Amino acid sequence: MLLFSSAIREMANKPFAKSAERNGGPILEVLRDEFSGSSKVLEIGSGTGQHAARFAAELQHLQWQTSDLDENHDGINAWVSGARLTNLLPPLSLDVLTAELPTMLYDAAYSANTAHIMSVDAVNKMFAIIGSSLMEGGAFCLYGPFRHGGQFNTPSNAAFHEALRSRDSDMGIRHLEALDELGLDNGLSRVRLYAMPANNYIAVWHKGKI
Ligand SMILES: C[S@@+](CC[C@H](N)C(=O)[O-])C[C@H]1O[C@@H](n2cnc3c(N)ncnc32)[C@H](O)[C@@H]1O
Numbered sequence: 001m002l003l004f005s006s007a008i009r010e011m012a013n014k015p016f017a018k019s020a021e022r023n024g025g026p027i028l029e030v031l032r033d034e035f036s037g038s039s040k041v042l043e044i045g046s047g048t049g050q051h052a053a054r055f056a057a058e059l060q061h062l063q064w065q066t067s068d069l070d071e072n073h074d075g076i077n078a079w080v081s082g083a084r085l086t087n088l089l090p091p092l093s094l095d096v097l098t099a100e101l102p103t104m105l106y107d108a109a110y111s112a113n114t115a116h117i118m119s120v121d122a123v124n125k126m127f128a129i130i131g132s133s134l135m136e137g138g139a140f141c142l143y144g145p146f147r148h149g150g151q152f153n154t155p156s157n158a159a160f161h162e163a164l165r166s167r168d169s170d171m172g173i174r175h176l177e178a179l180d181e182l183g184l185d186n187g188l189s190r191v192r193l194y195a196m197p198a199n200n201y202i203a204v205w206h207k208g209k210i
Helices: 002-013 018-034 050-058 070-083 120-133 155-167 176-185
Strands: 040-044 063-068 088-093 106-112 134-144 188-196 200-207
Touching: 002 070, 018 050, 018 106, 018 134, 018 188, 018 200, 040 120, 050 063, 050 070, 050 088, 050 106, 063 070, 070 088, 106 120, 120 134, 120 176, 120 188, 134 188, 176 188, 176 200
Parallel strands: 040 063, 040 106, 063 088, 106 134
Antiparallel strands: 134 200, 188 200
């Protein structure tokens, strides 16, 4: 009975996003390949913490470092402590706009559904942080919707973009080509683009020469 009520309490403290539950499986399969030779991942914008808990459990060769704005830390900590994994670390306080540039601390980086939520300045800074924090050969996987060749891939993503802009004019679905330019400015070259369910993508950049 005691065990049962502590499990209920633990679940109640964990924020839950249906989208993160749904997209976690397909993203995991890409990360399994892309991070197969990696050991230390920095996640930017961990959100609820669901992805981190699932991916750290499935990819135990990785040390998974969560991070986000402070307001999301209670939720991420609930997932981290619930997971009881030695390879899953509590969140760093990391607002990309104000963070210092870490130097070559990680050999992988991951972020999901952040580039269209952050301002352009914040996206620029996210790439600078990742460019600086990755070791040579490190991989950055960014999940989300992108514009490609100047086009939205579906009318629903065009509508989503308009909805984001009316909520906050700094938000919006980014052009993949602009992200590639940003990557090059920060020592990152794109090596792959995966089409994902629900009209999303994973873009993969590598640090250094390819
Ligand atoms: C749509 S949520 C995505 C959460 C999670 N990655 C997922 O896919 O479910 C966007 C995330 O970006 C984070 N974020 C927004 N601005 C940020 C900033 N300046 N620095 C770091 N994270 C930021 C938010 O706090 C939030 O966790």
